[in-house]
Amino acid sequence: MTKGHAHYAVSILGVPFHNVSQHEALEWVETAIASGDSHQVATANVDFLSHAQKDPCVKRILRECSLVLADGMPIVWASRLMGKPLQQRVTGVDLVPLLAQASAERGYGIYLLGADAGVMARAVAELRRQYPNINLVGCDSPKAASLEEMDHDGMLRRIENARPDILLVAFGNPKQERWIYMHRDRLKVPVSIGIGGTLDLLAGRLRRAPLWMQRSGLEWLYRASQEPLRLFPRYLRNALTLLRYLPADILESRSSKARTPGTITINRQSTGVSRKSPLLED
Numbered sequence: 502m503t504k505g506h507a508h509y510a511v512s513i514l515g516v517p518f519h520n521v522s523q524h525e526a527l528e529w530v531e532t533a534i535a536s537g538d539s540h541q542v543a544t545a546n547v548d549f550l551s552h553a554q555k556d557p558c559v560k561r562i563l564r565e566c567s568l569v570l571a572d573g574m575p576i577v578w579a580s581r582l583m584g585k586p587l588q589q590r591v592t593g594v595d596l597v598p599l600l601a602q603a604s605a606e607r608g609y610g611i612y613l614l615g616a617d618a619g620v621m622a623r624a625v626a627e628l629r630r631q632y633p634n635i636n637l638v639g640c641d642s643p644k645a646a647s648l649e650e651m652d653h654d655g656m657l658r659r660i661e662n663a664r665p666d667i668l669l670v671a672f673g674n675p676k677q678e679r680w681i682y683m684h685r686d687r688l689k690v691p692v693s694i695g696i697g698g699t700l701d702l703l704a705g706r707l708r709r710a711p712l713w714m715q716r717s718g719l720e721w722l723y724r725a726s727q728e729p730l731r732l733f734p735r736y737l738r739n740a741l742t743l744l745r746y747l748p749a750d751i752l753e754s755r756s757s758k759a760r761t762p763g764t765i766t767i768n769r770q771s772t773g774v775s776r777k778s779p780l781l782e783d
Contacts (some may be wrong), residue, residue, distance in 0.1 A: 509585065510569075511580045511583060511585040511587065511754075512754075513550065513576060513579050513580065513583070513747075513750065514550045514553065514554060514742075514746050514747065514750055515553060515554075515560055515564070516545060516549065516550055516553050516560065516563045516564065516569065517563070517564060517569050518545070518569050518570070518571045518576060518580065518587060519568055519569055519570065520580075520585075520586075520587050520588055521568075521570070521588065521591065522588045522589055522591070523589070523591050523595055523596065523599060524599070525588075526568070526570055526591050526596060526599075527596070527599045527600070527603060529568055530542070530600065530603075530667070530692050531603065531607075531609075533567065533568075533691055533692050534609060534666045534667070534691040534692060536691065537691070538691070539685065539688055539689060539690060539691060539692075539693070540566075540567035540568070540691065540692050540693070541562075541565070541566045541567060541678075541681050541682060541685065541693050541694075542566060542567060542568045542569075542570065542692060542693065542694040542695075543562075543563055543566045543568075543569045543570065543678055543694075543695055544570045544572040544591065544592060544593040544596065544694065544695065544696065544697070545563060545569050545570065545571070545572055545576070545674075546571075546572045546573035546575070546576065546674075547573055547575050547576065547739040547740075547742065547743060548674055548735060548739055549563065549674055549675070549678075550576075550739070550742060550743075551738055551739050551742040552674065552675045554742055554746060556675070558679075559675045559678065559679075562675070562678050562679065562682045563678070565682070566678075570590075570591040570592075570596070571587050571589075571590045571591060572590060572591065572592045572593060572697075573590055573592075573721075574590055574718035574720075575718070575743065576590065577589065577590050578718070579743075579747060579750075579751070582747075582751050583750070583751050583754040583755065584754065584755055585754070593694070593695070593696040593697055593699045594696075594698075594699045594702050594703075594709065596694070596696075597669065597696060597699050597703070598631070598632075600667055600669075601628055601631070601632045601635050602632060604632070604634075604635045604636045604637075604667070605632040605633070605634040605635045605636070606634075608636050609636060609666040609667055610636050610637075610638040610663070610664065610665040610666045610667070611635065611636060611637055611638065611665060611666070611667045611669065612637075612638055612639045612640070612641075612660055612663050612665035612667070612668050612669070612690070613625065613637070613639070613640040613641070613669050613671070613700065614640070614641050614643070614656065614660070614668060614669065614670045614671065614672075615641075615642070615643075615670055615671030615672045615677065615700065616642055616671050616700040616701065616704075617642055617645075618642040619704075620642075620700055620701055620704045620706055621640055621642045621700060621704075622704075623703075623704035623705060623706075624700040624701075624703040624704040625637065625640055627703045627704065627705070628703065638663040638664065638665050639659060639660070639662075639663035639665065641656060641659055641660075643655075643656055648676055648679055648680065648683075651680075653683075653684065657684060657687055657688070660688070660690065661689065664689075665690055666690070666691050666692065667690070667691070667692050667693075667694065668681075668688070668690040668692070668693040668694070669694055669696045669699075670693065670694065670695050670696065671695075671696050671697065671698070671699060671700045672695070673697055673698070674695065674697060677695035677696075677697070678695050681693045681695065707724070707727055707728075708723075708727065710722075710723035710724065711723070721736055
């Protein structure tokens, strides 16, 4: 048996982020599929942190996720300031193509949930164009509604009939995380991941920032230029959240000697993947 590699988790404003690369995240997903258990994965950015500070339920959901990925350079920068640097950011829009490729090569069934019908159709067409052998077992664009008014039974029934290995939910944060968590006991899907606006990008409704902007941490500015009325207020709120809470969190992290990092184990020869990863204390 090949020895697995342990990766620490760093707590940022009470939310654990696991120190994995894009390809290690893919390995983790494949191991989780083989485990036979159900797992929730979050691709979390500063907006997640902002919601988590105001809503204890959102924070609890993120803390109980099996894997939390750093979807944004500010998260990576914060981890460096805390002295526990994350390897890299792992965004939903970067992870989905890796999953699509794995599906095409190894047959993993993928189910897409969310976005409007037009965006879904274009996203599916693009995935099939790029990955002709992708195993898309279903897609569903439910009518826009609040979480309380959604047709949960209908969605769950269609997912159960499709029996996917990977469920990608594009309701936006924190709705998608709430929805997955709400149905965690009924969902028999090995890996459920909230992917935010990834389908909009795949469909071409939104454009991805140039690579130099992605690498320099300016992708947020490019995105805001496309949706200024929606995103500029959000980014201002998120910046204020960091200014308010992060300095004290950094000081506590650097001064604490007793804090022990949580770990996740990646071992492709083993199916022993825990539903809950050990997390740092607040």
